[in-house]
Amino acid sequence: MRTLALALLLATPATAETISEEIARTGLQATETRLAALPSPTSEELFALAGLHFLGGVEQALQLRWKTGVKADWSELPILRLPIPENPDAIPFQAADFTALIRNLDADMDAARTALAQLGDQEFSLPVRISDLWFDINANGTREAGESLAEVTGMALGGGRGMGVRVEDPVITFDTADAAWLSAYTHFLSGFASTALAYDPEPAIQRVIDSSKAIYALWGTTPPRNAMDMMFGRQVDRAAMILHALSNRPDRALAQDAHNHFLSMIRENRRFWSLVEMETDDTGEWVPNDTQVSGLGLRMPPGTGERWQAVLADAEKVLKGEVLLPHWRFGAEAGINLKRAFDDPPAIDLVTFIQGEGLLPYAEKGPLMSLQSWRDFEDFIQGDAMLFAVFLN
Numbered sequence: 001m002r003t004l005a006l007a008l009l010l011a012t013p014a015t016a017e018t019i020s021e022e023i024a025r026t027g028l029q030a031t032e033t034r035l036a037a038l039p040s041p042t043s044e045e046l047f048a049l050a051g052l053h054f055l056g057g058v059e060q061a062l063q064l065r066w067k068t069g070v071k072a073d074w075s076e077l078p079i080l081r082l083p084i085p086e087n088p089d090a091i092p093f094q095a096a097d098f099t100a101l102i103r104n105l106d107a108d109m110d111a112a113r114t115a116l117a118q119l120g121d122q123e124f125s126l127p128v129r130i131s132d133l134w135f136d137i138n139a140n141g142t143r144e145a146g147e148s149l150a151e152v153t154g155m156a157l158g159g160g161r162g163m164g165v166r167v168e169d170p171v172i173t174f175d176t177a178d179a180a181w182l183s184a185y186t187h188f189l190s191g192f193a194s195t196a197l198a199y200d201p202e203p204a205i206q207r208v209i210d211s212s213k214a215i216y217a218l219w220g221t222t223p224p225r226n227a228m229d230m231m232f233g234r235q236v237d238r239a240a241m242i243l244h245a246l247s248n249r250p251d252r253a254l255a256q257d258a259h260n261h262f263l264s265m266i267r268e269n270r271r272f273w274s275l276v277e278m279e280t281d282d283t284g285e286w287v288p289n290d291t292q293v294s295g296l297g298l299r300m301p302p303g304t305g306e307r308w309q310a311v312l313a314d315a316e317k318v319l320k321g322e323v324l325l326p327h328w329r330f331g332a333e334a335g336i337n338l339k340r341a342f343d344d345p346p347a348i349d350l351v352t353f354i355q356g357e358g359l360l361p362y363a364e365k366g367p368l369m370s371l372q373s374w375r376d377f378e379d380f381i382q383g384d385a386m387l388f389a390v391f392l393n
Contacts, residue, residue, distance in 0.1 A: 019048045020171075024132035027141065028056050043124035047179055050115035054186060057108025058082075059135045062152065064101050066137045068093035082153060084137050085146040095206035099197070106193035109186040116183050126174045127284065130296075167297035173284035177275035181287060184268035185393050191261030198254035198345065204244035208237050246348035259319065259342035266316045269393055273305045287392065298391070307380050308392050310373040323369045329356035334365045 023031050032052035035045050062084055064070075069090025133149035136142075146152070224230075276289045284295035290302040317323045319342075324335025341362045352358030381388050 019044070019126065020128045020132045023052075024129070024134070024143075027134070027136050027143070028052055028059050029136070032056055043119055043122040044126045046115050046119040046122075047124055047126055047174060047182075050112040050119065050179070050182060051174075053108045053112035053115060054182060055133070055135075057105045057112075057189070059137075060104050060108065061101050062135050062137045063139050064097055064104075067091060067139075068097055084152060085144075087138070093209070095202040095204075095209060098205055099202045102193045102196050106190050106197075109190045109193070112186045113183060116179055116186075119179060121176070123176050124174075124179075127171050128174060129169065129171045131169055167295065170295050170297070171284050172286050172295045174286060175279070177272055177279060178286050180268050180272035180275055181393065184265045184272060187261045187265035187268060188393060191258045191265065194254045194258035194261060198250040198258065199245045199248050200251070201241065201245035204248070205241045207244060208241045212237055243350070249347045250345040252343075252345060255342050255345040259339070263316065263319055265393070266312045266319075269312055270309065273309055276305065301380060303380070304388070304392075307373075307377045308388075311377050311389075314369060314373045318369050323367050324364065326368045327356060327359060327363070330363055332368070334363055335368045336362045337364055337366075338362075 017025070019031065019035075022034075032049065035041060035049040035052065038045060041049065062082065066084055066087045067090065069087055070093055130149060134143050134147045135149070135152055137147050137152075138144070272287075276287060279285075279289055279292065282288075282292045285292045286295065288294050288300055289305065294300055314323070318325060318338050321337045321339030324337055326335045330336075336359050344361075346358065346361070349358050356363075377389075
């Protein structure tokens, strides 16, 4: 009898490791590699693969930042603004690094959408413990301080700034609606990538890097007379990089690609909300409907989805040229047709844009965009509108 019991015990497999636990143990890249090699992945595995491509794109960007010592004060750009640990042995940042960062990010967003397309409308339910998610920022294969998702993204996870109530060790159960949310976010980041690449920023970045080296070579050994460079030097260099790049005539195909991605983002976000509204469960919700509770502890007032959709509807009308962007020089009956600007994108000259001349090719008479839906959203959310905008996408 004991022999039979022992045989049965040995024949019984151990409890299978969840995907969330696998990520905690091996990291994003190793888990992604395993899932990508599966001949017949389940719907849960396909969504996980899409999510890992998405997070892997962020991880690669953070690794490049750590390698080259790029600071977290690039507040103008997503991902580059995220706080990461300092690298005492960073190598000098080169202009080609920025192009590589953007291209790699876009490739990962494409890969995520490929997995989501394979997933299609299949139903799934994938629990993920938020504390299991981490970025291998220094690429040493080991999880270290400052590498958790919460530390890097600054997610309050239900706490801070009055956004909600703290949830200890939250677990999110991702489902079919969340696949649409993820798809929308991949389109947003791909739209950003296409916009950045359209202006060919690499020569502009290298120009400022080279000029800054020449400037600092003039310093000698005498300390500067004030702290102006310490306070503003990097910000001025960064602004110069952006303005030099924007002065280029952008690539039309890339600009139109960005336009398509931004419209797809809105379409997928709308699909997400339609799926969320049909949900009747209430288990670890990522973005809840009016009858659900956020698994992160975020306070989502009833009607949040409706108000946010109104904001996106206005954005869609602007992107399609159905309403015009107002300009202080064009009066109350005319504005800028943003669709025409994406179809035939201009080099950006701040002087002529502010004065109006540079925007005349895109100016026409018609209904102007109203910011009322955004003001309503701000009033509704009561102080955290931008944070919720980033979260809701």
